[in-house]
Amino acid sequence: MTFIAELLIAIFLIVSGIFGFVGSFGMIKLNDPMSRLHAPTKATTLGVGGVLLASITHSVLLEGKLSLHELLITLFLFLTAPITALFIAKWHIHRHELPSDLPDAGEDELWATHAVEQVEDVPDHSAN
């Protein structure tokens, strides 16, 4: 029984390690910000998720008590990861994409990030 439990935990850890590595490697390997955005999602969901599963398994099977802290961590991850991703994507669209290069916005004329009245004569800092 202990062996099976340890095996299970080890598998979870290995899975998380692999996905953590893949996520980090992707951050370096991919060269376009929008593609690069996909890489850390692997690390945050499956990578961290694996560690959390391993932790739950460890406390339930080996220590004999139910630990729910991990579920809270999952909750916070699920809350924050998409928002982070959303903001990075919005930043990219805002600063590095022209409205004409983007896919059609459907009913609306522009994507929300671009749909704003600009103050005239904004100084150009984009060179920095």
Next chain:
Amino acid sequence: MSLFLIAALPFLGAVFPALLIRAGRNAAASAAGLTTFLALMGLLIHIPSVMRGDVVTARFDWIPRLGLNANFMLDGLGFLFALLILVIGLLIILYARFYLSREDPMGQFYTYLLLFQGAMVGIVLSDNILLLIVFWELTSLSSFLLIGYWKHLPDGRQGARMALAVTGSGGLAMIAGMLILGNIVGSYDLSVILQNKALIQASPYYLPALILILLGAFTKSAQFPFHFWLPHAMAAPTPVSAYLHSATMVKAGLFLMARMWPVLAGTDAWFYIVATTGLITMLLGAVIALFKDDLKALLAFSTVSHLGLITMLLGFGTKIAAVAAIFHIINHATFKAALFMTAGIVDHETGTRNLKRLGGLRHLMPITFTIGTIAALSMAGLPPLNGFLSKEMMLEETVHTTWLHSHYLVPGLALLAALFSAAYSFRFVSHVFLGAQREDYPTHPHDPPVGLWLAPALLVVLVVLIGLNSAALVGPLIAVVTSAVIGGEKLPYYSLKLWHGFTPALYMSVVATLGGLFLLALHKRGEQVWNALPRPEAKVIFEAIIDALTRLSRWITDEMHNGVLSRYAIIFVAFTVGLGYYAYSTGTIGVETRVPLPAQIIPIIGWICLVGATLGIMWFHRNRLLSLVLIGVVGLIVSVAFNYLSAPDLALTQISVEVVTMILLLLSLNFLPTETPWDSSAARRWRDAAISVIAGLGTGALVYAMMMRDFAFPTISEFHLANSYKGGGGTNVVNVILVDFRGFDTFGEIIVLGIAALIIFALTESVLSTNVRSYLLNRKPHWPQSGDSHPLMMVVATRVMMPIALMVGAYIFFRGHNQPGGGFIAGLIVAIAYLMQYMASGYTWAIERQRFYYHGTIGWGVLIAAATGLGAWFNERPFLTSDFGYLHWPPLEEFEWATAMLFDTGVFLAVLGAVMLALDSLSRFAWQPGMAQEFPMDINPLRDSPPEQEQEKEQA
């Protein structure tokens, strides 16, 4: 009544006029009057013992280590002055009620007046020279408020500033003198000092102490060459002038000289400094007074002259001269207060104080005429009024005085001064009341209501009664006071009566009176001569000196403090390195007593991150956003390190502080250029780099050396660990230190934090009320604006997070006493919970839904903490002693309560309020019109597609 209470009553009572003014002017005046009356009654209770010659004392050790004791004593001298201060104060309160107009803030006036009165009573009752100095400076401050009472008049403000500058700097000199005196004797208690005449006069420091103390006394009593502030202080309302310049403020210097008389007087230095100054002042004041056209200026210079007279008498150093001085203090207070009030009445009723525009008022204002004439004739020194008696004694004394072997100098000059004094007194009467009635008064003069003339009338009755029957009326008082002044020695023979036979003094009086009349007759001619003479204008000289001093200090400040932050930093760092090197090269270092631990992989990773981020900051520091991110990395690693080294409290605090500061810094970055410009030369950068590297390596070496050795002294950690649970009722030592062991420090810190936040708020307010506001409104953003700045996803997530974050805050707060957490961290966490709402839906949207003000939050926090601390007093324990116990409410487990928890609530509120107020202030810089949003998020699908029912209706 205890002397403490007599001195404290005016201060306590000062609150009431300010509050009661809402109930009307009579209420404010009665409150002030009642307070003064109570203090006066308290004083009068002591008459029997004072008259027996006893000294009433009240002692209380305030700061014994400094020798500063709140000791009060009441002897004859103190009694006389306190009596003058309180009685004339009472009359002034009555007079001011009718004098001040409806537009003047009367509550403020009485509050200032009572503060001043309290300070004066404090001076005359102090039995400790340090305490006396405290009250002395308080009179300077409160008289500043009184003189500048009419804030709208530039004269009033300038006069107040001049009075404060002169008397305040004299006060500083006096502090030094008093400290020297205290060091000579070895005690700061007056009663001890007064016993040590021989010791003091034999000391080599006698002369410096004398000069410094006299500087204080001379500036306060407007003696030459510091006399110039007094006439300028006349810009104050007349009740203030009457009070300050007849009985109180200017008499404080005389009081001090009389008080110190037993130990300081009797030497040549004393005689030549004090008597000569007095003589010059007396003559100068009398001459100038004759040629002043402003009624109050005339009285001001006559006051200067009379103060000089008393100073001269004290300077003679003989006992009989001291009797004359004391007698003249009483007489001067009575007739001069009456004269000032008369001048005030004339000003009030005719609308002018210019002697050139007055005259012939005797039929129009008969009561005022009677009062003014009697008082003025007393000032001129005519029998049978009280002024005659003391002037006679003064002249008698001058006859017996030789100045540098000259028998005639002092009496001659005194006679001349008396002559001018008679002349200006006669001028007061003749140019205001006598002469032909005029048609061109600014208003129609008539006698004022009884409230206005009652006070001077009472004083004039005293003037006459003291003159007619001085031996019975004030004889015993003078005997007691004089024996206090001369230090309890045997009184000399003197007699207080009008007729002494044909003495030199009588002849001098006759000459002075006749000469005065003669001078008045020649006044027109004299005035022409006087106006043709070149005269130094004191105000111009004073302002030139002040200007020069201001320029000098501005120059010093600008040179030393030129605003280049990097220069301050380099001076500080280089100096510290130098000090460290000095300590290292001259001191010894103990042997290493510890073995270094093997380096483990996790700390090494942390170390690499730290060093990498620091190097990164150096490299990229011109890009402000990037360096902020790197600073964030450093902060996170530090908090992880705290956790790794078993300091979870610090880790929690660090991480929450980190989040809050990052957000605040990001907000301020919004208003700064994105790049730091290059503004120093390469050579300077290399120099700075070299100094920084040396400082860094030195600090590292120091830390290494410390960590390799045991502490040189036993630490107090053991005590905290041992007593944390036993004494503070908590197992989290860090928290118990914060709220119990060092609770007072924490209390101070939350106050400072609150002040800092309020200052940020105040700075924002003041900046936004200048033209910076228009600059901000016209500001161009650094980057093109982004749409959808309040995305739905963020808004929803923060709404979900809000209760969770608050719950975490509560959890951290409640566990704080026993486990990592506490009010400080909880405050930061709740602040972050609010911050998230600001970020998600925008400042304007969030602040409109805010139900409480952060100022109040800070205030409540400090108050709750203070109240918790005070609670310990009711259990007869020292401030901030905490208590704890256990409760068992059936459905819950047994839990602990501690008063420290309440204190922690205060900390929590103060931290929350301070953080939010700072954020709130910064956010207001970014405010633009039209920024307010109706909706919490920019895009809401619910708004785009109306409910189906409506669609159906539309279709139908």
